[in-house]
């Protein structure tokens with residue numbers, strides 16, 4: 001059984017919500033409500049539930065609460081329709097039946113300002129998806145200043161997004177000096193600090209999932225800290241193609257092939273890749289499936305899970321580990337046919353005696369929960385990229401900007 005953690009961590013000199021005077025004030029809270037959904041329905045509300053301690057504290061302390069979050073990636077009008085944040089307001093109201101929760105469907109202008117000004121003490125308004133604004137991801141100074149003008153106090157509680165220097169995570173606190181960390185961010189840095197500031201060895205990191213471009217640099221940095229870095233999930237095919245493997249129609253980011261090749265050459269046997277994959281002839285639960293050795297996926301087929309030989313290899317790599325850090329599922333676990341690799345790795349980690357084990361990321365946490373292993377980890381982090389960047393020792397801009405005590 002994995003070890004339970006006690007507290008540790010850097011960033012403990014930052015102000016927290018408890019250091020702020022919030023009664024009667026308009027308090028902007030940046031949350032990470034980027035929750036997994038299927039056909040518009042929330043499939044895992046963990047990120048909303050984890051934000052509740054800060055929200056409840058502010059409500060109980062008579063703040064006028066303005067919640068902000070992004071949801072998904074928004075590049076087109078169609079993306080806007082797909083990533084409407086209203087479903088989160090509905091869930092939040094269910095979780096807080098005694099509190100008035102209003103949803104504001106716009107991200108600037110009179111309707112938003114009126115909604116904020118109408119707040120009574122202890123009431124909540126959730127603004128539409130911050131990424132409806134093009135300036136959000138560029139940290140447009142005008143946008144950060146505008147959103148800041150809506151409130152008097154700012155609370156950073158979006159742990160999953162603190163590695164992003166965006167208008168809502170950095171622009172707002174740049175303009176509101178009365179700011180502090182929320183309880184979720186405080187807890188995350190405490191737990192991650194204990195796990196990885198001075199990790200016990202052997203230290204094994206596992207990187208999977210689908211966000212190749214945002215996570216490939218992490219691999220290089222983790223290679224300096226960890227004894228082994230396992231690559232699985234959709235990440236693996238970019239590495240496989242980089243060394244000339246056939247990957248069919250598997251997920252790949254061609255502009256990262258050179259980098260993947262460089263990391264492979266540099267890392268030698270420290271980097272552990274799948275040796276086989278469960279393949280499918282369509283991205284569907286109904287697809288025909290088979291197993292193919294890595295780099296030998298036929299045309300028209302795609303890898304959607306690690307295969308049985310990879311499971312054994314990853315188990316061997318994990319044996320004896322004292323610290324395990326994992327972000328990104330081993331396959332498309334949302335479809336039971338492709339969940340086995342993720343489940344087997346969960347199982348192997350849960351059976352490690354005396355290891356500190358951390359799983360992070362919206363989908364990874366959802367996978368651990370769905371497969372029944374969430375309570376087997378020492379810590380389930382709400383942040384994937386954020387927890388990885390913390391572990392790399394990188395500055396997290398959304399935390400760095402917050403005032404010192």
Ligand SMILES: Nc1ncnc2c1ncn2[C@@H]1O[C@H](COP(=O)(O)OP(=O)(O)O)[C@@H](O)[C@H]1O
Pocket residue numbers: 208209210211232233234235251303304305327328329330331332333334360361362363364365383384385
């Ligand atoms: N082989 C694969 N091909 C395509 N998508 C994959 C593959 N393996 C995993 N995924 C997908 O990766 C997604 C999670 O990736 P990511 O966002 O990086 O993780 P997290 O949210 O935990 O940080 C899941 O939705 C999963 O279906």
Ligand SMILES: O=C(OP(=O)(O)O)[C@H](O)COP(=O)(O)O
Pocket residue numbers: 032034072073160161164214360361362363382383384385386
């Ligand atoms: O889901 C998130 O990150 P994660 O997948 O690394 O856990 C965060 O909400 C950040 O989202 P982004 O990677 O679209 O900026």
